[in-house]
Structures are given as structure tokens and as C-alpha cells.
Amino acid sequence: MDLADTTxxxxxxxxxxxxxxxxxxxxxxxxxPDDWPGRRAYDLGWxxxxxxxxxxxxxxxxxxxxxxxxxxxxxIYLEETEKAGAPYVGANFVGLLHAGPTIASxxxxxxxxxxxxxxxxxxxxxxxxxxxxxAGSDLAALRTRAWRDGDDYVVxxxxxxxxxxxxxxxxELLVRTDPTAPKHRGxxxxxxxxxxxxxxxxxxxxxxxxxxxxxxxxxxxxxxxANRVGAENDGWRVTxxxxxxxxxxxxxxxxxxCRRVLGDIAREARGNGRWDDAVLRRRLGRLNAEFRAxxxxxxxxxxxxxxxxxxxxxxxxxxxxxxxxxxxxxxxxAAEVLGPEALDxxxxxxxxxxxxxxxxxxxxTSQIQRNIVAERILGLPKGR
Amino acid sequence: MDFQLTxxxxxxxxxxxxxxxxxxxxxxxxxxAGAGSPDLDRALWRELGEAGFFAxxxxxxxGGVGLGLPExxxxxxxxxxxxxxxxxxxxxxxxGAVDGAATGEAVVTAxxxxxxxWLDQADAVRGDATGAEPLRSVDPLTPVHRVPAAVSxxxxxxxxxxxxxxxxxxxxxxxxxxxxxxxxxxxxxxxxGQPIGAFQAVKHLCAQLLxxxxxxxxxxxxxxxxxxxxxxxxxRLLADEAAVRGARDCLQVHGxxxxxxxxxxxxxxxxxxxxxxxxxxxTESDELLADDxxxxxx
Numbered sequence: 220m221d222l223a224d225t226t227x228x229x230x231x232x233x234x235x236x237x238x239x240x241x242x243x244x245x246x247x248x249x250x251x252p253d254d255w256p257g258r259r260a261y262d263l264g265w266x267x268x269x270x271x272x273x274x275x276x277x278x279x280x281x282x283x284x285x286x287x288x289x290x291x292x293x294x295i296y297l298e299e300t301e302k303a304g305a306p307y308v309g310a311n312f313v314g315l316l317h318a319g320p321t322i323a324s325x326x327x328x329x330x331x332x333x334x335x336x337x338x339x340x341x342x343x344x345x346x347x348x349x350x351x352x353x354a355g356s357d358l359a360a361l362r363t364r365a366w367r368d369g370d371d372y373v374v375x376x377x378x379x380x381x382x383x384x385x386x387x388x389x390x391e392l393l394v395r396t397d398p399t400a401p402k403h404r405g406x407x408x409x410x411x412x413x414x415x416x417x418x419x420x421x422x423x424x425x426x427x428x429x430x431x432x433x434x435x436x437x438x439x440x441x442x443x444x445a446n447r448v449g450a451e452n453d454g455w456r457v458t459x460x461x462x463x464x465x466x467x468x469x470x471x472x473x474x475x476x477c478r479r480v481l482g483d484i485a486r487e488a489r490g491n492g493r494w495d496d497a498v499l500r501r502r503l504g505r506l507n508a509e510f511r512a513x514x515x516x517x518x519x520x521x522x523x524x525x526x527x528x529x530x531x532x533x534x535x536x537x538x539x540x541x542x543x544x545x546x547x548x549x550x551x552x553a554a555e556v557l558g559p560e561a562l563d564x565x566x567x568x569x570x571x572x573x574x575x576x577x578x579x580x581x582x583x584t585s586q587i588q589r590n591i592v593a594e595r596i597l598g599l600p601k602g603r
Numbered sequence: 604m605d606f607q608l609t610x611x612x613x614x615x616x617x618x619x620x621x622x623x624x625x626x627x628x629x630x631x632x633x634x635x636a637g638a639g640s641p642d643l644d645r646a647l648w649r650e651l652g653e654a655g656f657f658a659x660x661x662x663x664x665x666g667g668v669g670l671g672l673p674e675x676x677x678x679x680x681x682x683x684x685x686x687x688x689x690x691x692x693x694x695x696x697x698x699g700a701v702d703g704a705a706t707g708e709a710v711v712t713a714x715x716x717x718x719x720x721w722l723d724q725a726d727a728v729r730g731d732a733t734g735a736e737p738l739r740s741v742d743p744l745t746p747v748h749r750v751p752a753a754v755s756x757x758x759x760x761x762x763x764x765x766x767x768x769x770x771x772x773x774x775x776x777x778x779x780x781x782x783x784x785x786x787x788x789x790x791x792x793x794x795x796g797q798p799i800g801a802f803q804a805v806k807h808l809c810a811q812l813l814x815x816x817x818x819x820x821x822x823x824x825x826x827x828x829x830x831x832x833x834x835x836x837x838x839r840l841l842a843d844e845a846a847v848r849g850a851r852d853c854l855q856v857h858g859x860x861x862x863x864x865x866x867x868x869x870x871x872x873x874x875x876x877x878x879x880x881x882x883x884x885x886t887e888s889d890e891l892l893a894d895d896x897x898x899x900x901x
Contacts, residue, residue, distance in 0.1 A: 602801025
């Protein structure tokens, strides 16, 4: 067990720090959260800077245009960019972390050449069309229908929780191509151009007041059959390949950020006198233990991925269960420190407290994650 | 960074597990708990000594095994798994300082705050146990004395740190074992025509058991590598919680059988409770971790 950087990792970290210190001051001002075109331009601009410096697709395989970095190097990248206050992956999230890796692993040579370079260069934005109003936790129950008409699929249905739909060029879309097959076996994975006729995007307002995602309605939208990745009706497997791609690094930046916020909360408490309350102080101390441990668990999962050369598998569910809860606890503690000011939407922690509510729901609710842990790690029987 | 066990560390962990399950498995545990006043198994103590359990971190030049804290943590995790009785940590820390401790010839205990475990059967006591009075220990396999508060001196910070870390390692082993026991029971016990583990209400208890174990494991192993007091405090908090809540949930999953003396589940809970009272427990750790937040990056 070794927690120290190797010489190579040390050099990688030093080079990255040096580059970040040089380029971050030259970034344009951050756009307002509601300025979607501005956010798109900002996020793509950052991706282009990463590309020019050789950091784009760091953890992608070399034959997909990535750098083939080790999981540990990727961890260092995420840790250092967060510490330096670099932009988040933002609008590039689906392209870099879901659709891109899916195409890299399951796409044809033509498909890889068409779609991967623009993601790495910061030219195209992807969104995700997986969930539907009646297919949430039970994703495989999705009903958006696609039928063949010549060289096209004709697609009708609706998708929900689609982030960045307003500004996306492409959508990784799961559709039902065989309604008679068992639900996991009749699904296909399509790359849908967002400018195709028949697509309507309706933004959804979250409880935090923001429009982070949208509903996407499809009314006989035409998608070329050539845009299907993987075989027809094999889309479920194609999708599952991607969902395990992150190798335990999905929340690295956020854990680093939570540790910084926790320090800020403690300083705020000392400033406003709440620190003298032993109950509150101990609560913050416990959160320190929590986030330190989550950081160690991240290092553990990443080292495991590095050893096996593969994926951490369901270990990610263990992490997500604990982290999503801890994040909510963090902002509840912040509210206790703020007192009446916690009602002020002008305090950033108030908005963060609201958005933290999504963490135990998005990307698999905590209840689904517990089923996964119980059935796939502990081997308990499926059932109700 | 390679935060995984090395092959040697896996081998050590397996070796200790094989030794302990052969000599102190579930049957021996139940028998010991039913025996009334507990007796320390001196033969087993010497076997542990021969296997290097106590001399693990003693330099080879001094007749020890010459390994480090991570290896000690792995060995104590295994001891925690089987609820091995005895003042294991005090004897381990006395190796090289008290004659016979390293080889398991001597049983060494230590005054820890106001408590002393296994005082009557120890050959040596570190600290001043003057005026010690026996408690009716809640843990049938750990006799405990209480010493007057005024007597307990400021302990050596190194001993405090190591006691807390090795306690965390024992708690981790106990937590992992209660998770296994809960899962075993949930897979085999049938009600309403199916294993109770098929019910989400039970399944989710088991899942949370594992989550607590794995989070505690990362914290405990990291603290073993860094030996940093703040890391140790975090490890101890999470391992105490994993062990106590793990044993309680395990008991709950066992239903009525869990409430009996015959089932071994209560022994895990009682030992876990006892260990939470050792130095470096929750209040101390919370405060240390809180101070650390103001010291800089938390």
C-alpha cells in the first residue's frame, strides 16, 4: 500500500500545475448560469485549450485519439484542475465521459473518425437521451420507438433529464427497435443530430430555479441507420460498456471541492461565533472524517482499476451511496452555520444545498444503488 | 500511488486468518463466551507470539519480524474478525520493551484512560493501576477494571496513536465479519416462501453494512500508511461506527435469534462497544478533526 506519487506521477503533476498556473489567468470571464450559448462557448473553449496542451481525452485510449493515461494520472489531473479552480467539464460531459467512450469502444472506424475528434477538439457538444417519463430507475422499460424506413430510423417518443439539450449537436439516444423482444434485448443506440426535423426541446426548471436539463420530444425524427453504434437491438449492452468507463473517477473533482467548502464552512463558523458550539464543531469534525475517507476510497478504487487494467465495477455504487449522502450533510451543516442567512438564495451554499438534493436521485437513486450493492457484490437474491 | 495490498500483504493477511480461524473459530468463540469467567488461552498466546503477531513491527535485529504499521493493521483486522480475546494491542506495543511480550510468553496489559482490560491475568501492566476496581464487563470475553481518574497519567502520544489505529483495525475486522454474518443469514433464512435477503428492507440494511465497511477500510488502511494523527482520528471514527452499527444491523437481520446468547452476534456488538471506550474515541477524534479544518485544507 503506497499513497505517494511515483517519480513519473510527480513529474506529470508538476507539469500540469505549471500549465494551469500559466493558462488559467487568460480564461475569459465565466458566463452566467442561464446563458446557454455562452456556457457552450466557454466550455468548448476550455476543451480546446486542453486539446492544444495535450490534455484532451487524457484517459481515452490512444487509438481513439486519447492520451492513454493511467487511472492515477487521470486522478491527478482531476485533483489538480479542481484545486487550481479550472473550469468543469460542463457541456463536454456526455461527449467525453459517455458518448465518446461508447463510440471509442463499440463504434466502427468511420464512426470513430466522424465523432471522436470533434469531441476532443472542443467542437461538438453531446447530450444524453436515456431516461423517459416512464423509464427512470427502470431504464430498460424505455418506449421511444424507432422503426426502419429505407436507410433511416424514424423515431417517436420523449426523453427527459437531458442536460445541455439546448446547445447540443448530438444526442446519444436509446430507442426501442424491437417491441416484441424482452425489454433489455430490443434496444438500440443511435447518434441523433439535434438539428433533425421533428425534435422539440423544452427546458425543465429545477427546484433550485435553474434550467439544468430539458425534455426532448421526438416526432418522427429521421436518423440514418449508419448512425447506429453496435448491432440493432444490442443497445443495452453497448450502453452498459460505457457506464463502467469512469474507473472510479466520476466524483474526484467534487470530493476535492467538498473538502475545500468544508474548510470554508469551518472558517465561517469561527467568524460568526457558531464554532463555540461543541455539537456543531463535532459535526464538522465528523464531516472532515467523511470526506477524508471518501478521498481515500477514491484512491483505493483508482489503484484497483490501475492494477486490473479494467473497471472498478460495482465499487462505484459503494462510493456513490456514501458520497451523495455526505454531500447533502455538508450543505445541511453549512445551513446550520449560516443560520437565518441559509434562507438567502444570494449565498452560494444555499443554492448548493438545493442542488445537492439531486445527488441521491441522479444516475441511479440510492435505493437502486443499494439493490446493486446487495445483489451484485453481496450476492443476495433478486426480489422485492 | 498504488493503494492496494501488495502480494506479501495479502499473504500475511491470509496466513493470520488461517491461523486464527483454525485456533479460534466460531465454535471456540461460542464455547469461550459460555464458560463464565474468561480465561486467557496461554497456549494460543504463545502461538501468536511464535507466529510473530506481537513482534511484527520489532526490527529484525531485535528478534522481530521487521514489518510496518500497514502489516500490523492487517493482522489486527484479522484478530477483530474472529473477536480474538486478550490485551492484544498492549502486548504488541510492549514487544521489545517488556520481557516475553514479543514471544507471547508474557501477557501485557495497559491502563487506557480509566480502564484496564485483562488486569487479573496480565503478567505486566503498563501505567499505574493502583486502586483498580473490577467492573461487571458487558463483554463476556473481556474483563475490565476501572482505575481512579486521578491516577491515570498523560499517556505517551505514540502509544495513544497506535492504540487508536490498531483499535480501528480490530473494529474494521469486526465490521466486515458482521456484514458477512448478516448476508449469510439473509441468504439462508426463509420467510414468506423466500430468503429474507430478497426483501429490499433487509437487502438495504446489508448494503449499508458493506458501504460502512468499505469506507472505513479505505480510511484505516490510509492511516496505516501515513500514521498521521488526523488520518488516524478519521479512521477510528469511521471504524467505530462501522463496527457498532454493523453489529446492530447484523443483530436486526438475525431477528429473534439475534437476541439470544446462543447466536454469536451479541459478542460482536459488545466487543465493538468496549473498543469505542479506548483512547482516541469519538469526542477526541471529532475535536481533532474539527481543529484540522481550521489548520488549513481539511
